[in-house]
Amino acid sequence: MFPFSFEWIWDVGHMVFMGGLWYALTILGLGMTYCILKAVVDTMHGKGGQHH
Amino acid sequence: MDSALIPDGVKRCSFGKFALGIIIAGGVLLWGVYAMLLIWLKGLNQTNMNDYYGFALWIWADLGVIALGGGAFFIGLLRYVIGKDELKNIINYAVLIGFICYSSALLILAIDVGQPLRSWFIFWHANIHSMLTEVAFCLSCYFAVLTIEYIPLILENRQINKVPFFHNLAHNMHEVMVIFAATGAFLSFFHQGSLGGTPAVLYGRPFAFREGVFIWPWTFFLFTWSAAAYGPCFTLFVTRLTEKITGKKLVKQNVIDLLAKISGWMMGTYIIAKIIDTWYWATVTATASGFNLIDFYSNNPFYGIWILIAEIVVCGIVPALILLTPKGRSNSTLLFTAVLLACIGVLLNRWVMVLQVMAAPVMTFENWVMYIPSWQEVATTILPVAYGVILVMISFRYLPIFPQERELNS
C-alpha cells in the first residue's frame, strides 16, 4: 500500500493501481476538507440562519 | 411525540406504529447479530461452507447487494454528471439504498473472512494483480462516497438544519456533489467490474473463466453494465414498495418513466452483450477446455439449463422489453413486474457466477457438490435486510428523502 512496504515495487502496475487509490482518497479528502472549512467560514460570517 | 423531527408539511404514521415496526425489524436484526457473534466467536465452522464451497451464500449476497445498490452510482452519474435534472427527485432514495447495500456488503465481508482482525492486510499487503484487491479498494472508497452523499441528507433534518454550521455544511456538500458523484462513478465502474472479473479470471474453473481485453475479462464490463441496468430497477422497486406500504405517492410518474426507460435501454443492450458472451464462452472458451455447454447444466439435482433461460430470457429479455415500451412503463403492474423480474435476474446472474462455479466439477473423477446454507449463514444474510428496513424507516420518517412528497400528497 505504501512505498515503504517491503512488497512495494515501482512498476507500472503499482503506480497505476495505487495511484488510482490515492487519487480517489485525495479527491474525497480534499473535497470534504473544503466543505468543512467553508462551512466554518460561512458560519463565522453569520450565514445559515433559520431559513435558507 | 417526535413531530418536531418530522419534515415540514408531510404526514407520518403514529410514533407507536413506527416503534412497533422498528421493534419487529429489530428482532430480526438481533437474530442476525446473534448468528454474527456466534460466527465471530466460534469461527466459520458455524456455516455449511466447506473446502469445495469456499465461496458461498455470503459472497453471492455481497455481489447481489452491490449490483442492486448500483442504482446509486448510475442515478448519481445521470443526475450530477450527465445532467438528467428530473432524477433529483429520486437520487436521495437511491443514495440511501446504495448506502445500505454497501454497508451491508462490507459487514458481510467482515463476517465471511476467516481472520476478520487481519482484514486490513488486503490494503497493507495488497496484491495488485488480484481482482479482490481492486474490489476492496473501490468498495471502501465508494462506501466513503455514499456516506458523503448521505450526510447532507441527515443534515437536512428539520432540527439539525437549524444549526448554522450543519446547514452550511449540507449546502457546501451539495455544491461540490458533482465531484463526489463523478468519483463514485469512477470507483463503481472499477469495483463492479472487478466483481465481474473475480470469477472470470479463475482459469482453473472453466464454468467461470472468460477471455477478455487487456487485463479485463468480458464479465468485467458485463457486471458494470448490469449493475447500471439493474441497480436503478431495485431503486424503482423499493420506491414502489415504499409507496405501497406508506399509501403515498412519493415520486412523479415522469421521473419513474425516465429512469425505467434508461434502465430498459441499458438492460436491453446488456442482454444482447450477455447473449454474445454466453455464446462465445459456450462455443469457444469452454470447449477449448474440453467442456460442452450442457456439461455445466446436467448430472446434478439443481443446476439445469432452466437457470440460464430464467436469467437471460425471463428475467432479462422480458423486463427489458416491458421497460422499453411506453405502455409497459405506464402500466403500474407491468412496471412493478418488470423491475421485480430484473432484480431476480441480476441476483440469479450473481448466484450462478458464485455458487454454480463452486458446484461444477472440473476434474473428471469428481462429482457435483451441492450446498445448503446453515441457519447462521441465512440469519447473517437477512441481518442486512432488517438493518436496511430500519434505516429506511428512520430516514423516511425524519429526513426529506422525497422532494415531491409534499406536492403529491397535498
Added chain:
Amino acid sequence: MKEEGKHKKAKKYGMVINLDECTGCGACMVACMAENNVPFKEDESNKLDSIAWMRVYKLTNGKSYPEADICYLPRPCMHCEGEHGHSPCVSVCPATATDYNHETGIVSQIYTRCFGCRYCMAACPYHARYFNWWDPVWPEGSTKYLSPNVSPRMRGVVEKCSFCFHRYQLAMDKAFLEGRTVLEEDEYQTSCTQACPAGAITFGDLNNPEHKVHQLAKPDNKHGGRPGNPNVFRLLERLGTNPKVYYMSSREWVRQAGDNYLDNEDFAKNYRH
C-alpha cells in the same frame, strides 16, 4: 564448473507419480499429516471439510467385470506455474499470502498473512487448498510429537501442501555449512515420496536432466512443461495451469481421466497436441 552451471539455472521441483504402482495404501497421506502437523477432527468422516494436503482419489474405468479396472491417484498441491508463475491461486490472493517461488517453483502459503478470504480455494481446480474451519485440537500429549520445523496453523486460514519446503530449507542450510550451493537429488525429498512403500512417487528438480523426475517426465519447458513421455500426463493439462506434478500410467483410460475431452474429440490425437 559443472556445479556452477547448475546453480545458475532456477530449480523446478516436481513429482512424477506412477499410478500403475500406487496401491492406494494411503501411507503418503499419513506421512504428510505427521510431517506437516496437519490438524484433524475427532470425526473425519466428512471429507468436505477435513484437511488432507495429500489426498488419494479412487478412479474407476466404469466398466463391468472382466474389464473393470481401478486406479488410485494421489493428489498433492500441483505447484502450478501457470504462465511465468501466474498460477491460478497466487495471482488471485488479495493479500500476497501465497507466493510463487521462482528459485524452486514451489507455491508457498504464508499462514500468518492469510486472512481467510478463500479466493485461492475457489481458484484451484484440484481442490488442493484447505481451510481451517476449526482451531486445531491436538490430543493430550501429542503436541510432543509435532514437527518443530513446521508451524501449526490457526483457525480461519488456508493451508496446503508445501512440497515439505522446510526439508528444502534444512537441506540448503546443511549444504551451506558444507560450502555447497547445490543439493544432491536425495538430499531434498518430500515425506510422501519417502513413505510410499511401492516407490510410486519420484521427486526432484524437473529442470535437472540428471534427476529421475526429469528423465521420467521429459518436460518440454518451451511448451509449458508438457510431458515428453507418452505415458506421462498432468491433471487438467488443457486449462494451462502448468502443474509440476506428473502422473504416469501405461493404461489409456487412466491418462484420459486426467482431463476433459469433448465427445467428438479423438483422445489420442488431442493428448499428443
